[in-house]
Each structure stands twice: as structure tokens, then as C-alpha cells.
Amino acid sequence: MWFTSDNASGAAPEVMAAVTAANAGYARSYGADAFMDRARDQIREIFEAPEAAVYLVATGTVANALALSLYCPPWGAVFCHQHAHITEDECGAPEFYMHGAKLVLVHGAHGRMDPAALEAAIVKAKGSGVHGVQPGAVSITNVTEAGTVHSVAGVAALAAVARAHGLPVHLDGARFANALVATGATAAEMTWKAGVDVVSFGGTKNGCMGVEAVVIFDPAKVWEFELRRKRGGHLFSKHRFLSAQMVGYLEDGLWLRLAAHANAMGARLARGLAQMPDVTMVHPVEANILFPEWATGTHARLEAAGAAYYPFPAPMGRERARLVASWSTTEADVDWFLAALRG
Ligand SMILES: Cc1ncc(COP(=O)(O)O)c(C=O)c1O
Incomplete structure (x- = not known):
């Protein structure tokens, strides 16, 4: 993913x-x-x-x-x-x-x-x-x-x-x-x-x-x-x-339809992440790029499950990620990622 x-x-x-x-x-x-x-x-x-x-x-x-x-x-x-x-x-x-x-x-x-x-x-x-x-x-x-x-x-x-x-x-x-x-x-x-x-x-x-x-x-x-x-x-x-x-x-208007889809997939990811008590957002989600933070060890688990994104270290035993949704991201992609995160 x-x-x-x-x-x-x-x-x-x-x-x-x-x-x-x-x-x-x-x-x-x-x-x-x-x-x-x-x-x-x-x-x-x-x-x-x-x-x-x-x-x-x-x-x-x-x-x-x-x-x-x-x-x-x-x-x-x-x-x-x-x-x-x-x-x-x-x-x-x-x-x-x-x-x-x-x-x-x-x-x-x-x-x-x-x-x-x-x-x-x-x-x-x-x-x-x-x-x-x-x-x-x-x-x-x-x-x-x-x-x-x-x-x-x-x-x-x-x-x-x-x-x-x-x-x-x-x-x-x-x-x-x-x-x-x-x-x-x-x-x-x-x-x-x-x-x-x-x-x-x-x-x-x-x-x-x-x-x-x-x-x-x-x-x-x-x-x-x-x-x-x-x-x-x-x-x-x-x-x-x-x-x-x-x-x-x-x-x-293809360009606007594609961007609207990417932003909608960003919003779907954000809604799913907001329901996870351990996940916080570093920046407000306003388009198609998200910066969640979660507990250490999550990167390894998501990587093993096949998720691809940019991982960053974060202070206080946390990990940070950059997730970007695109024109071609599907609802199934988002739901798969959220399920992998839930474990
Ligand atoms: C905000 C912003 N400006 C410019 C660029 C540059 O694009 P390119 O990689 O095609 O040179 C990027 C690419 O990541 C970007 O995110």
C-alpha cells in the first residue's frame, strides 16, 4: 500500500x-x-x-x-x-x-x-x-x-x-x-x-x-x-x-476531480486515524498529506504488513509518519492501511 x-x-x-x-x-x-x-x-x-x-x-x-x-x-x-x-x-x-x-x-x-x-x-x-x-x-x-x-x-x-x-x-x-x-x-x-x-x-x-x-x-x-x-x-x-x-x-476539469479524490482519501485516512486513541496528528489535515504520530514499534509492524510511507523518528518514544494520498488511492487502500494499523 x-x-x-x-x-x-x-x-x-x-x-x-x-x-x-x-x-x-x-x-x-x-x-x-x-x-x-x-x-x-x-x-x-x-x-x-x-x-x-x-x-x-x-x-x-x-x-x-x-x-x-x-x-x-x-x-x-x-x-x-x-x-x-x-x-x-x-x-x-x-x-x-x-x-x-x-x-x-x-x-x-x-x-x-x-x-x-x-x-x-x-x-x-x-x-x-x-x-x-x-x-x-x-x-x-x-x-x-x-x-x-x-x-x-x-x-x-x-x-x-x-x-x-x-x-x-x-x-x-x-x-x-x-x-x-x-x-x-x-x-x-x-x-x-x-x-x-x-x-x-x-x-x-x-x-x-x-x-x-x-x-x-x-x-x-x-x-x-x-x-x-x-x-x-x-x-x-x-x-x-x-x-x-x-x-x-x-x-x-479532470485536474480538479483528481485532486478532490486525493483530498477525500486523505480525509478518510484522517477519520480512521482519529478513532485510534494512541494516534495523534502533528499538523491539521487539510488536503492529501498527513503526519500521524504513534507508539514506537508501529513502523516495523506496518512495514512487515507491506505499507510504504516515509517514517521519521519522534521524541518521547513515539514514531512519526508522512502519509500521502493520491488521485489513484482507493478506499480499499485506506481501509487496508487502517486495518493494518489496528493490527
Ligand atoms: C511543494 C513542492 N514543490 C516542488 C516540488 C518539486 O517537484 P519535482 O520533484 O518534480 O522537482 C515538490 C515535490 O515533491 C513539492 O512537494
Whole structure:
């Protein structure tokens, strides 16, 4: 039973069908394919942003790194949560693509930056004069690494701090669809209407083979992004296969249905875990990622039963786990896991 990550899941049949259909005949290369025209139109419609620039890449890491490199100079600072993916899990790619800019870590409970802490970090950086990195951008993650979700008001509160200091805002939306279905917000409300300038719009974790979009609301940045993507080695020549995945993913609202299912399976797991007296939750469950804690010895028992997830140690004779439900998790998978946990 696989709860390691939503990227341990396969690709949705509709996405595979779109890729197979795109395989017929010839298509223009490097993003000039007709599927890309369709994907761009779909994303502009979804974001209610007819002027938005849309580019596809194959990993969330490069989507984040290229997006940030557009907005932060080498002597700049990107303010992000202390456990943000860009700081803990991208091997320095953002710093590399920004040519040495620094990530400044901001604390906050349950994966969300505290707006007051963000304000203090920006003010401190501003006061460092020529000796310190200069405030460059703010990066927010939704769904967060703690599995929690920023409401529109939460994004807007952080973006307001950034804006008050003239800083642009990036949103890491590797699980953007899960955040939208959790809040009921529209893509526009969660991004540009709340003060976001550039979005990494995830596809891979939620049913694609490997595609993420970078959505840029400022047309002035477009040519620079194209050059940075090519120079960084991330302009695919047989681009139609990226485009086709995105088209299949977005057609008829599939992306939202898949995310709603993943979140529902997360909620089913959470309900089952809540009935077990010895299990506590480290973070509130708001989407498809759960962090339960249980008695020592449970990992070994679950592993022997065939459960796959990320185990972590925890203080005071406890063990911690990260469980992720995906678009392909079934109710039977969840019930099996809960039964194995009950022993
Ligand atoms: C929040 C977040 N951002 C970005 C990424 C990066 O995705 P990739 O592994 O495709 O580079 C991930 C993947 O785990 C993620 O969880």
C-alpha cells in the first residue's frame, strides 16, 4: 500500500490517452505545437488571465528555480518558510538558477509563514545595507509541506507584506489543485487577485507523467523566461508530449476531480486515524498529506504488513509518519492501511 508520495502514483488514463493521441504524425518542436496553444488557452481561462504567459517544464524544481530567477537578482533574498521545498528538497537549484541569491527562512506554525515573522525578516534584510543580501522576492507554498492549506486570505496577508516592501510573490503550487479544492477558491482568487506574480502550477503529482506549468502574470517577463528556460536546458524539443499531458489533465476539469479524490482519501485516512486513541496528528489535515504520530514499534509492524510511507523518528518514544494520498488511492487502500494499523 503506497502512501510515500503522490508522485509514486501512475498517470491518469486520460493523460496517457492525450499523450498517445499526440504521438500521431508530426508536430512543431520546442513548444510551437498545437497542443501547447490549447494548453495555454486552458490555463489562461482557468486563471481568468488572458494575457498570462504559460510555459511548461518537466519538474517542479525547475519550475520554482526558473520562476524565482526571473524575480530575484544574484544579490537578493527569497523569503520562504523554513521547511519550504525550495530550501529543503531542491539541492540548491533555486540558488543556482538565481546565480547565488540566498533563501532567508521564515518560521510559522504548520508550514505557513507567520506574516509578522515575514515582515521582521524583510525589515532586517533591508537594514543590512551593502553588507547583506537585498530583499528580492517572497515564495509561498500551497499545499504546504506540512499538508496544510493557505486560504485566499492567508495568501493575501503574506502577499500584502511583500507588496508593502515592493517585493514580487511566487507561489509553489506543486499541489495547487489540492489547495483549490480544499478551499473552494478559484485559481485567480488564489493567485493574482491575492497578489501573486508567478505560479508553479503542478501536474505531475496529480495525475500527469511529468509536467508543470510556470504561469507569469507580467508580460514584461516573458522573453527573459524563454531565454532562461532554454539556457537552463529545460526547453523540450518534443514538447508536444509535455503539452498533451497538460491538455489531458485540464480537459473537462479532470485536474480538479483528481485532486478532490486525493483530498477525500486523505480525509478518510484522517477519520480512521482519529478513532485510534494512541494516534495523534502533528499538523491539521487539510488536503492529501498527513503526519500521524504513534507508539514506537508501529513502523516495523506496518512495514512487515507491506505499507510504504516515509517514517521519521519522534521524541518521547513515539514514531512519526508522512502519509500521502493520491488521485489513484482507493478506499480499499485506506481501509487496508487502517486495518493494518489496528493490527
Ligand atoms: C511543494 C513542492 N514543490 C516542488 C516540488 C518539486 O517537484 P519535482 O520533484 O518534480 O522537482 C515538490 C515535490 O515533491 C513539492 O512537494
